[in-house]
Amino acid sequence: MMTTRSYWSQIALLALIILVCVFPFYWMVTTSLKTQVVALESPPVWLFEPTLANYREALFEDGVLRTLINSLIIAISTTLLALVLGVPAAFALARFEFRGKKDLWFWFITNRMVSPIVLALPFFLIARNLSLLDKHITLILIYLTFNLPIVIWIVTDQFRGIPYDLDEAARLEGASQFTIMRKICLPLAMPGVAVSAIFSFIFSWNELMFGLILTRTEAKTAPAMAVSFMEGYNLPYGKIMATSTLIVIPVLIFALIASKQLVRGLTMGAVK
Amino acid sequence: MRGQVPRRTIFAFIGPAVIGLAAVGIAPLLYAAWTSAHFYNLTKLKRVEFLGFENYWTVLTDEVFWQAMGRTFFLLGTALPLQIALGLGIALVLHQPGLTLVKTLARLSLVLPMATTYAVVGLLGQVMFNQKFGVVNQLLGGADINWIGDPQNAFAMIVFWDVWQWTPFVALVLLAGLTMVPGEVEEAARLETKSKWIVLRYVQLPFLVPGLVAVLILRTADTLKLFDMVFTLTRGGPGSSTEFISLMIQRVGFRGFDQGLASAQAIILLIITIVLAQIYIRVFYKEV
C-alpha cells in the first residue's frame, strides 16, 4: 500500500536516525586510533594509518585495566545487593497492606531523583570518619541510593501484575509468604528483576561523581580514570578516546544484548 | 482478608531495604543538615563554628545560586520539548508497518546513546566540537564556529548532547505507548479520517500520556542531577554559561572547600526536588 515516495522517505529517515545515534561512536573509535599529531589535524582527517599505541599506553602504563576491573566488581556487587534487598521489599509493597505504605513507596522512589551532589559531601565526611575512603564497599553501598529505587520501582510493578489467586492457593496449602515469593511469584517476575538488574548495572558502571570523590587509587573507577587525563597542559585526545572506548564498548554490547529487556524496563514504570 | 500479614513478616521483607537505604540515604542527609548549620570548611577544620541559618540565608540571597537554578530549568525547558518533538516523530516512524529489518536496526541504535557513560559523552563533545579539529565544524561545511568558547554556543552544545542522549529514551517510551493502542481502534479511526493529526490527537495521545508523564518526571530529576557530561565538556564555562546547579554545588564544596555552604545549597536543592517529585507523583500517579 505504501507509495514508493513514502517508502524511500521512510528509509531515509530511519537511516538518519541510525546515523546520528552511531556516528559519535564511530568518531570516538577512529580518534582513539590516531596519534596526537593526526588527531590535531585541521580539518580532521578520515583516512589515516591506525595505531593501537593509545590502547597499549592506557591499559598497561596508566592502569586503565585496573579501573575497569574495579568498575566491574563494584557494578556487579551493588546490583546483586540491590536485588537482595529490593526484591523482598517490592514483594511486600505489592502484596501486603500496611500503614504508611504509600509514603514508604514514595520515599524509595524519591531517592532516585536526588542529585548525587547532595549525598556526596556528607558521605565523603562519614566515609572519612569510618576509614572507608577509597574502598570498593563504599561505592557499592552508596550506589544503592539509586539502584534500590530502580529495583523497587520496577519489581513492585511486576509483582502487582501477577494474579493474586496464585499465592492464595499456595497459602491454603500452608506455604509461608517467603515461599510464596520465592517459588511462585519470583519466577513470574523474573523479567522485571532482569530489567532492573540491567539498569542497576548500567547506572553503576557509568557513575562518575561518587567515583571521583570517594576513591583515589585502590578503588578508582573507569569513568574517574577517563577524567584524570584532562590536564590543562596537554590533552592526549587519542588516549582519552581510547579510554572512553574501553569504558563504553562493554556496556554498549551488554545493552544491545539486553536491548529487549531494556526497552521494556523503560516503559514498564512509565506506561502502566 | 487480602494482604493482612503479621507485622513481623512485613518487617522481614521490607526492613532490610529500609535500613539499607536509610543508612546510605538518610544518615548522610542528617550529617549534611548538621554541617549546613556550621562554618565547616575542609581546609579550616580547626575552626568549626555554629552558624544557625546563616548559610541558608547566604544561599537564598545569592543571585549566583538562583542564576544557576534558573539556568538548570532553562536547560530543561529547552531540551525537553525538543526531545519530546523528535522522540514523538521517531516513535511515529517506527510505528508504521513494514521495513522490519531496518526498524529493528534503528531500535537497536537508539539504545546506544542511553547506555553511554555520561562522562564519555562530554569527552566526545570536546573532541567533536573543537573549533579547529572538530568534526562538527567540518560537517557544517568547514564552518568556523567557536562552540566551547562562546557562552551561547556552549549552551547550545550542551542542549545538543542532552537531546542526543535522551531523545531515544523518549522515543522508545512513546513507541511503547503507541503499541498499546488497540489495532482495531486505530484502523477504524484511519478509515474515518485521512488526517494523521486527528488520529494522533484523539486516538493515540491518550495512550501516550502516562509515558509523557514519566518522561517529565525523569527528565526533571536528571536535569537537576546533571553533572558528569557538563563537567567533562565545559566544566560550567565559559564564564558561568553552563554552570548548572549540581556543578555549582560541587564547585563550592570541593573546590572552595566550604562544605557548610555547599550543604545548605544541597539541602535547598533537595527540598526543591522533593516538592517537584511530590507534585508530579501525587498528581499523576494516583494509584499505589
Place this chain on the structure above:
Amino acid sequence: MKTLRNLLGTAAVASFIATGAAVADDDWSLKKAAEPYAGTTIDVVFLLRPGYEAIEAMLPEFEAETGIKVNVIKHPYENALGEQVRDFVAGGDLDIALIDLVWIGNFAENDWIIPLADVQAKFPDVVDPDLDIDDFFPLVLNAFGGWNDTLYGLPFDNYSGLMFYNRCMLEEAGFDGPPETWQELKDTYGPALTKDGKYAFALQSKRNETQSADSFARMLWPFGGSFLDDEFKSNLMSDESQAGLKFRQELMEYMPDGIVAYDHAETVNGFSQGDIAMITEWSAFYSSVVSPETSKVADCVEIAPEPTGPAGRKPALGGFSLAVASQADEAEQAAAYLFIQWATSKANAREYLERGGVPARQSVYQEDGLEDFKFVPALVESWQDGVPEFRPRFAEWPEITEIVQEWGTKMMLGEVSTEEGAQEIGTRMEAVLDAAGYYSGDKPLAQ
C-alpha cells in the same frame, strides 16, 4: 688590626666548617643514609607535566640506590588540590605534599606539612651535607617553599612567566625583536600580526586557576595594581588595577575568539601550530614548543622576558615545592625527606633540566653548554626580582581564586564591566577575609 684578626678568625672558622663538611661529605652517601628506610613506600601526587615526567624517568636510579619505593599518583592540576586536601583531611596515605605556591599558607596553617628544619632535626643522619640551601634562587625558595618565615618545602617544579614568540612570524611582519612593553604589544604588534586567521597574542583565560594566575594577575601587577592593599582590603577598584583590567579587555581584540575557553593546552597548541605569534606562558612549556613532535614552529621559537608595564616587569610567578607530610609515619617521613632532597639536589639539577624539568638551583644555570635551553637567560632574569604575592599565598586563596575565576571570565565576556566585576570580586573577597579574621586582628596580615 683587630678587625683584620677578627676577619681572619672568621675565615678560619669558615674554612674549618668547610673542611668539616668535606669530611662528613666523604662519609655521607644516599645509600648509607637510606639504609634504615629501605623497603619503605612513599606516596606522592604528581601532575601530568614535563617536570614530573623528567623526575619519573630518573626515579629507578633513586629506588635502586635507596630501596625506597616511590608510589606516584598522577592527577591533572585542576584536581590535585582537591585530591590532596581530601587525603590530608581524611588522614590518608600521602607522605609528601605537592604544594603550588598558592596552597602553602593553607597547608602550613593546617599543619599538614612539617617545617624542613624539624624534619632535619628529627632525622639528622638523612641530611645531605651538600644540600646547600643557599644555592636555590632566594625568591623561588621563599615563595614556593616558605610561609611566615618558616621553610617547609624545597622548590621542585619551577616556573616563571616568559614570553614565547614566533621569530618567523614577527620577521615577516617586519619586527626584528619582541615587544618591550605591554603597550607596544597591543598598539604596534597587535594590529600587524592579527590577520588571515592568525593572532598576535593569546592569554590563557579559562575559568580555572589559569584565569586568576595567567590572565587576571598577569594584567594587574605590571600596571601597578594588586589584589589587596596594605589593610587587606580589595585594591581592585584602584586606578592602577582598573587600568590593567581594561588593558586586558582591549588586548582581547588581538586574541583568538573564545579565549575564555583557553587553558594552557589550547594556548600552547595554537602557538605550536603557528596560529598565534606570541604567548606568555610558563617556562615549563619550553620542551613542548621546541619539540618537532608536538610543534610545527620548533625552529622559530624564541624566548624573552615578559613585557614591562608602567610599573615595571612583573612576570607571573608560579611553581611547586615538595614537603614532608605530617600524617606520614616516622620511616615514611625520613624516606620522604630523602626523596625531596634528592629530587631537588644540586647534583641532579643538570639531568633534571636536560630531561625537561626546570630546577631552581642557581649553580646549574652557570654551567656551560646550556645554549640549547633558550629560556635560561629570561628565566634567570625573572627570578632575580619578582612579586612573591603575585597571587596571595594565604589559606584563603582556594576560595578567593574561585571568585576571581568566575567574575574574571564574566568581565572578559563583557557580561559585566571591569568596574562591576572588580566590585563584585572585592565584596566577596573581603567577606572571605573577614570571616577568616584578618580584619578583627585575629590573624596577621600575611600573604
